[in-house]
Amino acid sequence: MNDDQAFDQATRAFLEDGPDRTRAATIDAVLLAVRTTPQERDLRIPWRTTPMSNLMRLVTLAVLALLVIAVVAFSLRPTSGAVGGGGSPSPSSPSPTASPSALAASPSAQPTPYSIDTATWTTYTSARYGFSISHPADWFVHTTATRDWTYPADATVDMYSTALETFVNGDSSIAAAAWSVAVKSGTTLDAWIQAYCALAESSVPSDCTTMPGRTVAASMDGHAGSLVRFTQDTQAFFLVNGRIYVVAIWQAEDWIPGGVSRLLEAYLSTMHLLPGGPGPSGASPSPS
Amino acid sequence: MDRDLVERARSGDQAAFADLVHQVSDTLLGIARRILRDPGLAEDVLQNALVTIWRKLPHLREPDRFEAWAYRILVNACYADAPHNRRWASTVRVLPIDRENDSDEYQALADRDELEQAFRRVPLDQRAVFVLHHHAGLPLVAVAEVLGIPGGTARSRLHYATRALRAAFEASRAQDHLREGRLA
Numbered sequence: 001m002n003d004d005q006a007f008d009q010a011t012r013a014f015l016e017d018g019p020d021r022t023r024a025a026t027i028d029a030v031l032l033a034v035r036t037t038p039q040e041r042d043l044r045i046p047w048r049t050t051p052m053s054n055l056m057r058l059v060t061l062a063v064l065a066l067l068v069i070a071v072v073a074f075s076l077r078p079t080s081g082a083v084g085g086g087g088s089p090s091p092s093s094p095s096p097t098a099s100p101s102a103l104a105a106s107p108s109a110q111p112t113p114y115s116i117d118t119a120t121w122t123t124y125t126s127a128r129y130g131f132s133i134s135h136p137a138d139w140f141v142h143t144t145a146t147r148d149w150t151y152p153a154d155a156t157v158d159m160y161s162t163a164l165e166t167f168v169n170g171d172s173s174i175a176a177a178a179w180s181v182a183v184k185s186g187t188t189l190d191a192w193i194q195a196y197c198a199l200a201e202s203s204v205p206s207d208c209t210t211m212p213g214r215t216v217a218a219s220m221d222g223h224a225g226s227l228v229r230f231t232q233d234t235q236a237f238f239l240v241n242g243r244i245y246v247v248a249i250w251q252a253e254d255w256i257p258g259g260v261s262r263l264l265e266a267y268l269s270t271m272h273l274l275p276g277g278p279g280p281s282g283a284s285p286s287p288s
Numbered sequence: 289m290d291r292d293l294v295e296r297a298r299s300g301d302q303a304a305f306a307d308l309v310h311q312v313s314d315t316l317l318g319i320a321r322r323i324l325r326d327p328g329l330a331e332d333v334l335q336n337a338l339v340t341i342w343r344k345l346p347h348l349r350e351p352d353r354f355e356a357w358a359y360r361i362l363v364n365a366c367y368a369d370a371p372h373n374r375r376w377a378s379t380v381r382v383l384p385i386d387r388e389n390d391s392d393e394y395q396a397l398a399d400r401d402e403l404e405q406a407f408r409r410v411p412l413d414q415r416a417v418f419v420l421h422h423h424a425g426l427p428l429v430a431v432a433e434v435l436g437i438p439g440g441t442a443r444s445r446l447h448y449a450t451r452a453l454r455a456a457f458e459a460s461r462a463q464d465h466l467r468e469g470r471l472a
Contacts, residue, residue: 007457010399014407014453015423017400018327020318026331027313030338031306037339039300039346168444175444232440250440 116258116266123270126165129180130278131221131245134270135167142168142175149179155199174256176267178247180278189226189239196237197230207231216261220245220268227261227268229253234260236268243278247271294351297342305342312355313338315424316362322419323366325408337365359424359434363416370412399460406456410449417442418449 121134128145135141149163164177183192197208207214207230218227218236225238225245235248249264256263289311296304316337321330340361348357407415413435420431421442432442 003458003461006461007454010396010403010457011422011453013396014400014403015322015419018321020314020321022313022317022334023331026317026335027309030309030313030335030342031302033335033339034302034305034342037343040343041346174441232438250444251438 116263118266118270121270124165124167125274126178127274128278129165129178129245130274130276131178131180132270132272132274133165133178133247133267135176135267136169139167139169139176142166143177145179149181151181151183151196152199155196174249174251174260176247176249176264178245178267178271180243180245182243183239185242187239187244189237189244192239192244193226193228193237197228218265218268220247221272223273227264229261234264236264240273241277245271245273289352289354291351294345294348294354298345298348298351300346305345308354309338312358315355316358319359319419319424320362320366322423323363323412323415324370325404329369333365333369334362336369337362340365356430356434359420359426360436363420363435366416367412395460398463399457402456402460403453406452407449410452414445414449414452417445418453421446 118134120137122137122139123132123134124141125132126145128148143162143164143166145165146162149161154161154163164179166175166177168175194208194211197211207228211228214229215226216229218225218238220236220238223238223240225236227234227236233248233250234253235246238245247264247267249260249267251260253260289308293304293308293311297308313334317330317334320333320337321327324330324333337358341358344361348354407418410418416435417428417431420426420434421428426434428442428446429439431446432439435442437445
């Protein structure tokens with residue numbers, strides 16, 4: 001028996017240990033309590049008590065259409081909002097020619113109730129991938145990359161891959177990771193992200209087909225890239241000097257106040273590519 | 289689960305609810321006991337959870353999802369009651385030392401004891417994911433749904449709980465090797 005099997009067996013035995021029979025006295029106590037405990041009233045209101053006439057349907061549709069038009073007009077009004085700010089996010093696909101200054105990702109540049117101050121963050125340097133990045137002081141380094149990230153093999157593994165630099169918060173409810181991979185000449189950022197999305201374990205199929213609507217422009221160390229809000233996580237991608245750089249936060253967008261993408265932007269605002277590029281082991285080309 | 293029974297209990301039928309309680313109480317107790325690691329506390333939590341289930345049943349939208357809904361109430365009851373628990377440390381088993389015979393049995397006991405102690409140190413939310421997945425047999429997606437957390441969170445909680453148990457298991461095996469060395 002190998003270690004994994006022995007561990008599985010021991011865990012099963014540990015979990016199955018002990019009786020699961022509820023004592024009669026416990027059940028009696030519950031049923032006694034139930035006799036004197038009223039149920040809460042369900043305050044749901046029926047959708048409709050009387051049938052709706054065709055005329056009413058038309059009027060309702062017209063009102064709804066007007067509301068939609070008003071909302072769309074309001075959301076399309078000119079704003080100076082940056083990525084993830086209070087303005088409407090651009091649904092267009094990422095533009096590598098976007099001006100980095102227009103994409104100022106630093107939360108401090110656009111204060112909001114949820115702005116994130118990165119001044120106290122701890123800087124981490126990845127010699128393997130040739131960048132530095134900071135993480136909140138109360139997070140810890142979960143994994144230091146001990147090997148190169150390769151495509152497509154590592155696109156299917158989870159956040160705890162040993163090819164990632166991974167940071168985790170104190171209660172382990174949220175993880176951030178960064179890594180990089182060399183790509184073949186001529187590879188575009190959009191094409192690479194699409195291929196990656198199709199393989200990524202955390203993606204759901206609709207993530208890849210609806211990616212344009214989930215993508216906003218992002219900036220890292222003066223380089224323009226794309227930030228994609230997948231269903232279960234948010235990731236930012238940059239193509240710089242023949243390498244893709246990825247920073248990911250494995251958590252749904254609404255997990256924290258202000259959104260996970262704002263936290264990701266804060267991470268990006270602290271990220272800098274090292275002058276010498278990746279270390280020797282990180283420079284090996286990937287198949288893609 | 290009998291949908292009709294759930295519907296009747298939801299409408300206030302106490303006899304139907306009694307039948308429901310008999311059907312689900314053992315499963316719920318098993319989950320609570322494994323999360324809390326304290327049989328007495330688990331019975332108290334089960335009792336509270338079942339009364340809460342009765343109270344809130346009219347709010348259950350989909351009777352077919354009664355079990356998952358009940359799991360959620362139970363786990364929340366575990367979270368609510370556990371901080372008041374002061375008995376966790378008192379039930380740690382004391383192992384006999386240097387038993388030369390029945391080494392397999394000794395090893396199993398040692399493993400279980402290490403796992404027990406390690407699991408008690410794991411945060412409740414991670415324990416809940418571990419128990420629902422490995423004991424109740426729910427896929428991680430269903431665990432996430434029951435607990436109302438994103439799938440990625442369920443995955444990371446499971447990872448940390450498993451990592452803690454594996455470390456304890458490996459420590460137990462290392463101690464056993466040392467013990468064998470001393471006896472040799």
